[in-house]
Amino acid sequence: MYFPGQSESFKQLLAELRGQRVAVLGHLRPDGDCIGSQVALTRVLLSQGIEAVAVNRDEAPRVMQSFIADTPWMRAKDFSPQGHVTINVDCADPIRVGMLLEEMFPQTLANIDHHVSNPNYAQYNFVEPQTAATAEVLAGLFFDHGLPVDPVTAQALYVGISTDTGQFRFPTTTGQVFELCSRLCACGASPGGVARELFEREPLAKLKLLRRFLGSLRLVYGERICIGTLREKDFEETGAAHEDAEGFVDYARDLEGVDIGIFVQEFENQVKGSLRAKTRAYRLDRLARQFGGGGHAPAAGFNQHRPLHEVCALLLKAAEEHLKKMDAEPGA
Ligand SMILES: [Mn+2]
Known part of the structure; x- marks a missing residue:
């Protein structure tokens, strides 16, 4: 298991989400880890029959848009929050989602993150400051629980990990990072394809x-x-x-x-x-x-x-x- 300490709590969260509508929120000016994590979590929830949509205040950067693929994805200004619970990903603080979303959702059900400054502000907290990326936390949790990682999910998680490690250069790049990425490749992630989208389309x-x-x-x-x-x-x-x-x-x-x-x-x-x-x-x-x-x-x-x-x-x-x-x- 990658995150044995989180296992019970993650199972409980999944059980609690059954029959709920979930908004998966990301931070302002979303980066690769934020977008990758939102795409992946939204898709995995959908695969479990849980209604889910990713919501952001800001638009995804141009080079990230292809990784969203057919994942339900909305801007906060077009979203009506009624009946949704929220999971924040890659947000060290609830204000990181931006004022509009913070006002829509004063409570955060779950908080999945890797920032050392995260004060565990939600009801369920999966904060792993030793990891390189929120996408690493999610990849580990998904594999730990045998959840289905489709090629779009795998690619999104790979984008999150590769961008937050500075293409596997930062000191956060561990053996576990490579192991998870290897498993993501087996699920359909393409490092060459990601590099082409991110670095070979420079304006x-x-x-x-x-x-x-x-x-x-x-x-x-x-x-x-x-x-x-x-x-x-x-x-x-x-x-x-x-x-x-x-x-x-x-x-x-x-x-x-x-x-x-x-x-x-x-x-x-x-x-x-x-x-x-x-x-x-x-x-x-x-x-x-x-x-x-x-x-x-x-x-x-x-x-x-x-x-x-x-x-x-x-x-x-x-x-x-x-x-x-x-x-x-x-x-x-
Ligand atoms: Mn991150």
């Missing part, structure tokens, strides 16, 4: 935006922190969408000698910060929390209502302090 506007982002990179604090920024006008002038900047922060983090990579961008009248480290030791979830955000130890983020230059100044100061503290706390 030119994205490369133009990347050129600007790379031009903005600055190294500070003994070249241990690298920060890059994009303003709303960078998106407008290149014709790129915000989803095209997904993953740019890795260019900052991936530099030799850099411990913390930072990407700060103007987004929907706010300023969005993304923080990445090469190991869990830097506890970026704590740094993000100082700015009202959260996330994982090696990957965290936040939103702020201040101008971009102010956020950058405050953040660099806090990041330096944070690094000093982490250096002084061996093994923290």
